[in-house]
Amino acid sequence: MPGEFELIRKWFADPAASTADASLQLGIGDDGAVFAPTPGCSQIVVTDTLVAGRHFPDDAGPAAIGHRALAVNLSDMAAMGARPKYAFLNLTLPESDEAWLGEFSRGFFELAREHHVALAGGDTTRGPLNIAVTLLGEVPEGSALTRSGACVGDLVAVTGRPGRAATALVLWREGKAIPEELNKAWLWPTPRVEAGIALRGLATACIDVSDGLVADFAHIAAASDVGARLDADALPRDGIDTDALFRGDDYELCFTFAPADADRIEAALTGAGQEYTVFGEVVAAGEAVSVQLDGEQRAAAELGGWDHFQDGS
Numbered sequence: 001m002p003g004e005f006e007l008i009r010k011w012f013a014d015p016a017a018s019t020a021d022a023s024l025q026l027g028i029g030d031d032g033a034v035f036a037p038t039p040g041c042s043q044i045v046v047t048d049t050l051v052a053g054r055h056f057p058d059d060a061g062p063a064a065i066g067h068r069a070l071a072v073n074l075s076d077m078a079a080m081g082a083r084p085k086y087a088f089l090n091l092t093l094p095e096s097d098e099a100w101l102g103e104f105s106r107g108f109f110e111l112a113r114e115h116h117v118a119l120a121g122g123d124t125t126r127g128p129l130n131i132a133v134t135l136l137g138e139v140p141e142g143s144a145l146t147r148s149g150a151c152v153g154d155l156v157a158v159t160g161r162p163g164r165a166a167t168a169l170v171l172w173r174e175g176k177a178i179p180e181e182l183n184k185a186w187l188w189p190t191p192r193v194e195a196g197i198a199l200r201g202l203a204t205a206c207i208d209v210s211d212g213l214v215a216d217f218a219h220i221a222a223a224s225d226v227g228a229r230l231d232a233d234a235l236p237r238d239g240i241d242t243d244a245l246f247r248g249d250d251y252e253l254c255f256t257f258a259p260a261d262a263d264r265i266e267a268a269l270t271g272a273g274q275e276y277t278v279f280g281e282v283v284a285a286g287e288a289v290s291v292q293l294d295g296e297q298r299a300a301a302e303l304g305g306w307d308h309f310q311d312g313s
């Protein structure tokens, strides 16, 4: 079994790090990474931890776990409208399993290459499987998307098809066959990085949907001090279970924008190759967030999402 340093060299010495833009002055191998921020840009930092059995099934393939560990962080970066640049990988492993590491590293690096992200450092320790990734990214100063800018009269939209991942989870629990595109949405989520960048200067607020569409939109409503009338009947529902519509793991972007910018939003997202659906409007804070579902008006609070501490599951 290789030692820690051999393991890092073999599986995580990132060949892309040396070919990344010259702003990464020192990557893996020293006590810290050194990088030069792009003048005129703000630096964005996001971090997310995956725990076996909680964020992915215990027996999920290691390549899918590697993909997911990076994807959930890229999704946070996307929600900020930021361009991801460097990743840091903190791995806690029960054992040094070569086959597992090879597959994990493949899943991680395939997605990293796709987004020109260089692995610039990390930490490797022994213990119950736990994977924490930190990403550094950039946006032109003043153009980061946040949760707090939604205004009364704005429209509410979401990328892609929320509910696919949770539908796959339901089918998996029931031991049923999972259609390929649902399985991909569940185990190989596609972070909407280009869409987030395209929304700079256009979206008034943005969040990535990790806990559930309504639960996450509620964070925009709270941060922006607004209410909303959402219409779930407007969402694409092909093969998506009603109960799954508002559950977690979509990694889509939910955003708001001024109606006057509708054409620019259309052009920006079409340019980014991103489908999206407008499904609501922002109203004054006095009115709680409500959702029309199957022709019935429901309070958002009835349509739960995922809360790690509340659910207890």
Ligand code: ADP
Pocket: 008, 012, 027, 028, 029, 030, 031, 032, 089, 090, 091, 119, 120, 121, 122, 123, 124
């Ligand atoms: P230190 O003992 O100084 O904390 P480490 O032995 O933990 O250093 O790490 C040595 C180098 O390898 C550092 O540059 C660190 O960033 C990098 N590294 C350690 N683990 C990983 C990992 N899982 N992925 C990427 N880089 C790693």
Ligand code: MG
Pocket: 030, 031
């Ligand atoms: Mg050190």
